[in-house]
Amino acid sequence: MGNMKIKAKVKGDTLKCKVQAKHIMLPYDAAKKKGVDANFIIQITAKVGDRVVYEASTSQFLSKNPIFKFEAKSEGLKKGDKLEMSWTDLSGKTVTEDKKIKGLK
Amino acid sequence: MERRKFLGLGLAAVALVPASLSAVNFRKEKPDAFTAHNVADSIKALYGDIKTEESKDLTVKAPKIASNGGAIPVTIKSSLDLKSVAVFQDANPESAVVVFTIPAGAIVNYMTKIKMKGSGEITVVAEGKDGKFYKASQKLEVALGGCEG
Numbered sequence: 441m442g443n444m445k446i447k448a449k450v451k452g453d454t455l456k457c458k459v460q461a462k463h464i465m466l467p468y469d470a471a472k473k474k475g476v477d478a479n480f481i482i483q484i485t486a487k488v489g490d491r492v493v494y495e496a497s498t499s500q501f502l503s504k505n506p507i508f509k510f511e512a513k514s515e516g517l518k519k520g521d522k523l524e525m526s527w528t529d530l531s532g533k534t535v536t537e538d539k540k541i542k543g544l545k
Numbered sequence: 546m547e548r549r550k551f552l553g554l555g556l557a558a559v560a561l562v563p564a565s566l567s568a569v570n571f572r573k574e575k576p577d578a579f580t581a582h583n584v585a586d587s588i589k590a591l592y593g594d595i596k597t598e599e600s601k602d603l604t605v606k607a608p609k610i611a612s613n614g615g616a617i618p619v620t621i622k623s624s625l626d627l628k629s630v631a632v633f634q635d636a637n638p639e640s641a642v643v644v645f646t647i648p649a650g651a652i653v654n655y656m657t658k659i660k661m662k663g664s665g666e667i668t669v670v671a672e673g674k675d676g677k678f679y680k681a682s683q684k685l686e687v688a689l690g691g692c693e694g
Contacts, residue, residue, distance in 0.1 A: 454652060465660075467637075467660070468638075469638065482572050483572065491648070491650070492648045493648060493650070493651060494645075494648070494651065495645065495646040495648060496643050496644065496645045496646070496657075497571035497579075497643065497644045497646075498642070498643045498644075499579050499639065499641050499642055500639075500660075501634070501639075501642045501659050501660045501661070502642065502657060502658065502659055502660065503615055503616035503617070503658035503659060503660050504615065504616070504660075506657060506658055507618075507656070507657060507658050508655075508656070508657050509620075509654075509655065509656035510651070510652075510654070510655050510656075511651070511652040511653075511654045511655075512648075512650055512651045512652055513650045513651075513652060515650065
């Protein structure tokens with residue numbers, strides 16, 4: 441825990457999610473100056489069960505601790521479903537965290 | 546020489562990504578799109594030689610004047626039936642920022658924060674399921690560049 445802040449809520453027929461990944465997101469330019477390796481999130485995926493609800497291939501130009509806000513249709517979601525977020529960064533590290541979706545009946 | 550090295554780095558990074566994570570990994574399939582230095586090249590590397598059209602159903606929203614280039618909120622909204630959405634800008638050394646794969650049942654109302662070194666233009670290209678490509682863009686001014694970390 442502590443690598444991500446996840447908020448997921450169903451309102452009407454929409455699943456609304458807000459995720460903040462804690463990551464330094466160091467681009468090549470800045471890394472060169474500091475003399476360290478660049479490191480940033482290159483792939484982020486959100487799933488509910490087996491269903492992928494959000495997927496992005498990202499580059500070095502997302503902000504530090506990037507925020508992702510997205511929506512999906514809430515059709516087929518059941519009470520107790522969890523939103524599972526995972527990201528992979530340039531160093532090969534993968535972090536997965538989940539959070540219960542609020543507002544499901 | 547420097548560019549060679551840089552490309553090599555990118556490839557090494559791509560090789561590290563576990564294939565199981567996603568169905569479409571744009572960094573793996575189209576590495577050139579992420580190392581292209583201008584928007585046109587990047588679009589070409591990602592989607593090929595395409596014609597884009599403006600659509601009122603695809604909008605990009607960003608502040609006209611961003612006080613901090615380190616975190617510019619960009620919102621993309623669309624009611625079209627899309628396959629993927631790519632975001633580019635022309636202020637940073639490389640132009641691709643993020644490529645979203647739109648899964649079934651997703652509502653395109655995405656917000657994310659990006660970095661920009663200076664004032665420039667954000668371009669969003671969306672690939673529709675009908676095979677058409679849509680484009681939306683917005684110019685913005687950045688008071689304080691955010692690429693220096």
